[in-house]
Amino acid sequence: MKTAAYGVQDATSPVAPMQIDRREAGPHDVLIDIEYCGICHSDIHQARNEWGGGSLYPMVPGHEIVGRVSQVGTHVTKFKLGQLVGVGCMVDACRHCEDCHAGEEQYCEGTVFTYNAKDPKHGGLTFGGYAERITVDENFVVSVPENLDTKAVAPLLCAGITLYSPLRHWDVQAGQKVGIIGLGGLGHMGVKLASAMGAHVVMITTSASKAADATRLGAHEVLISKDAEAMAKHAASFDLIIDTVPVAHDLNPYIGLLKRDKTIVLVGPLDPVEVHGANLITKRRQVAGSLIGGIAETQEMLDFCGKHNIVSDVEMIEAPYINEAYTRMLNSDVKYRFVIDMTSIKA
Amino acid sequence: MKTAAYGVQDATSPVAPMQIDRREAGPHDVLIDIEYCGICHSDIHQARNEWGGGSLYPMVPGHEIVGRVSQVGTHVTKFKLGQLVGVGCMVDACRHCEDCHAGEEQYCEGTVFTYNAKDPKHGGLTFGGYAERITVDENFVVSVPENLDTKAVAPLLCAGITLYSPLRHWDVQAGQKVGIIGLGGLGHMGVKLASAMGAHVVMITTSASKAADATRLGAHEVLISKDAEAMAKHAASFDLIIDTVPVAHDLNPYIGLLKRDKTIVLVGPLDPVEVHGANLITKRRQVAGSLIGGIAETQEMLDFCGKHNIVSDVEMIEAPYINEAYTRMLNSDVKYRFVIDMTSIKA
Numbered sequence: 001m002k003t004a005a006y007g008v009q010d011a012t013s014p015v016a017p018m019q020i021d022r023r024e025a026g027p028h029d030v031l032i033d034i035e036y037c038g039i040c041h042s043d044i045h046q047a048r049n050e051w052g053g054g055s056l057y058p059m060v061p062g063h064e065i066v067g068r069v070s071q072v073g074t075h076v077t078k079f080k081l082g083q084l085v086g087v088g089c090m091v092d093a094c095r096h097c098e099d100c101h102a103g104e105e106q107y108c109e110g111t112v113f114t115y116n117a118k119d120p121k122h123g124g125l126t127f128g129g130y131a132e133r134i135t136v137d138e139n140f141v142v143s144v145p146e147n148l149d150t151k152a153v154a155p156l157l158c159a160g161i162t163l164y165s166p167l168r169h170w171d172v173q174a175g176q177k178v179g180i181i182g183l184g185g186l187g188h189m190g191v192k193l194a195s196a197m198g199a200h201v202v203m204i205t206t207s208a209s210k211a212a213d214a215t216r217l218g219a220h221e222v223l224i225s226k227d228a229e230a231m232a233k234h235a236a237s238f239d240l241i242i243d244t245v246p247v248a249h250d251l252n253p254y255i256g257l258l259k260r261d262k263t264i265v266l267v268g269p270l271d272p273v274e275v276h277g278a279n280l281i282t283k284r285r286q287v288a289g290s291l292i293g294g295i296a297e298t299q300e301m302l303d304f305c306g307k308h309n310i311v312s313d314v315e316m317i318e319a320p321y322i323n324e325a326y327t328r329m330l331n332s333d334v335k336y337r338f339v340i341d342m343t344s345i346k347a
Numbered sequence: 348m349k350t351a352a353y354g355v356q357d358a359t360s361p362v363a364p365m366q367i368d369r370r371e372a373g374p375h376d377v378l379i380d381i382e383y384c385g386i387c388h389s390d391i392h393q394a395r396n397e398w399g400g401g402s403l404y405p406m407v408p409g410h411e412i413v414g415r416v417s418q419v420g421t422h423v424t425k426f427k428l429g430q431l432v433g434v435g436c437m438v439d440a441c442r443h444c445e446d447c448h449a450g451e452e453q454y455c456e457g458t459v460f461t462y463n464a465k466d467p468k469h470g471g472l473t474f475g476g477y478a479e480r481i482t483v484d485e486n487f488v489v490s491v492p493e494n495l496d497t498k499a500v501a502p503l504l505c506a507g508i509t510l511y512s513p514l515r516h517w518d519v520q521a522g523q524k525v526g527i528i529g530l531g532g533l534g535h536m537g538v539k540l541a542s543a544m545g546a547h548v549v550m551i552t553t554s555a556s557k558a559a560d561a562t563r564l565g566a567h568e569v570l571i572s573k574d575a576e577a578m579a580k581h582a583a584s585f586d587l588i589i590d591t592v593p594v595a596h597d598l599n600p601y602i603g604l605l606k607r608d609k610t611i612v613l614v615g616p617l618d619p620v621e622v623h624g625a626n627l628i629t630k631r632r633q634v635a636g637s638l639i640g641g642i643a644e645t646q647e648m649l650d651f652c653g654k655h656n657i658v659s660d661v662e663m664i665e666a667p668y669i670n671e672a673y674t675r676m677l678n679s680d681v682k683y684r685f686v687i688d689m690t691s692i693k694a
Binding site for chain 1: 451454607613614615617619620622624625626627628629631632633634635636637638
């Protein structure tokens with residue numbers, strides 16, 4: 001069915017209105033009327049083909065999608081008409097590999113991303129959430145708790161799970177000391193989630209101006225990474241550090257903050273980082289990466305957020321503002337995530 | 348007691364005969380008549396003050412020590428006169444911290460290294476194994492199986508445990524695919540040990556000329572890292588990779604060889620390595636470091652080697668040849684470890 005959307009025609013064009021086709025709900029699909037879609041940094045990189053030449057056009061970005069089910073396929077068992085649901089970064093995977101069986105579909109070689117991907121089952125390209133509606137296999141749809149502020153739920157589908165998954169995978173326990181590097185869309189979710197898990201949360205930032213906000217979000221301490229004396233006081237004391245900074249930076253001062261056998265997890269870095277082996281070797285420390293989370297884990301995260309009343313801090317915009325929002329995001333001028341009100345696209 | 352040794356007076360002097368004092372065996376000490384001492388790359392770096400200005404002179408290097416007990420202190424319970432024993436990289440630690448209680452003395456902040464360290468209990472500096480004898484607290488001495496070729500045991504005390512510990516810590520199981528990068532003093536021990544653990548061992552090297560020797564040592568496959576096609580065939584297939592290369596190199600091609608959630612462990616790198624976050628993130632891979640092993644684990648390693656008849660491949664030398672051995676080591680001209688016959692120093 002014809003669907004109004006916002007997207008780009010090529011790597012240099014602005015985000016603008018366009019029409020796309022959405023399939024009717026097949027036997028295993030749900031059709032979702034999109035209410036809100038968050039804007040992720042990766043939307044900008046993919047729209048502008050900044051990830052090594054792989055972008056596919058035309059492109060409708062958006063993988064932080066919240067809406068209500070408006071059609072259900074004949075075999076759908078998990079969702080009902082009118083139910084509040086979410087779609088994140090994936091709309092399918094091979095479903096047969098070791099990763100899929102482990103509930104780690106995000107690591108499957110056959111993952112079908114929500115946009116900027118070829119759709120192997122239905123042909124053509126996948127189109128994301130900057131649109132009126134989307135049709136998705138029910139196995140890649142999650143249920144959204146009704147008690148949360150719906151518009152602020154959208155960023156949980158990418159930013160939220162990107163932080164929740166490593167906090168769980170590295171088994172954060174109450175009382176452990178957890179560092180979150182960088183206070184942006186990802187980092188502010190890390191502070192909220194780790195704090196709700198009972199961890200002692202330290203916001204690690206280059207900017208003293210972020211201290212008050214970090215504390216408001218739930219951080220117990222703020223560590224200014226340019227302050228050598230403060231860094232020395234925290235040496236070898238962290239149980240886990242999650243690094244959300246997307247630009248090239250020196251990882252070594254942060255590695256030195258970890259206890260023996262502990263890990264710093266990269267969830268943001270796109271540029272290479274330099275690692276001194278000696279910093280790892282002297283305490284058997286580890287540098288790891290983590291990519292979003294699996295579908296079951298995303299559901300678990302939403303349930304956790306429902307229980308602890310956690311959502312993203314958002315600034316609501318209408319669709320025509322997307323290009324300006326991109327510019328502001330590149331200047332870190334948003335607290336902390338833009339969310340598009342999709343009624344603005346239907347008008 | 349006056350003891351003949353070989354050492355350096357400063358960062359530029361050659362390794363030459365010198366006299367040192369060894370203490371008599373105190374209540375908890377054993378005095379060891381040294382039979383053999385291996386030469387480790389770190390001996391060269393420390394003798395020449397190449398590790399950031401911290402070298403202490405005069406210095407007697409050597410931390411791959413095998414000999415026989417010639418005195419036992421009044422409270423010594425673990426060792427008897429005449430027993431074949433070994434001393435590795437440490438002669439003491441704080442014994443009270445979390446690391447020490449966990450049997451991970453090598454990560455203790457109070458570790459006393461076998462040479463090039465201040466001796467907090469006895470004053471002065473510690474002197475290593477390029478000497479007639481050494482006095483060591485029994486808790487930092489290990490028992491050497493009598494069935495092994497004694498002279499070839501010496502390198503197990505550093506090179507052996509440096510590879511054994513990560514193989515155990517990352518829990519290598521029979522049938523798993525383990526990669527060892529670099530065929531030198533460390534790497535050749537990795538091949539032997541991983542093979543004895545039942546792993547499918549792949550020697551990863553830049554040099555096709557090393558294939559035959561790797562196979563002789565127990566490798567099941569040889570992967571030439573410059574061969575892009577071969578590297579692609581092995582992509583995402585390894586359960587563990589241990590990187591023994593001591594010079595700066597690009598870690599990213601090796602990271603791509605790991606399965607999801609698996610680890611590449613640095614045991615050699617002294618120079619910084621560049622890591623692309625994306626290579627870690629896409630399969631939640633990890634880069635770790637590992638430092639020698641604890642005392643109990645060193646004993647476990649020696650017992651394992653005794654059971655599986657594993658020793659180092661060595662070239663025997665006499666003490667006056669040490670300087671030439673250093674030069675040859677820097678040219679990778681040894682298969683695979685020099686060991687000094689300490690009767691040459693007593694003459």
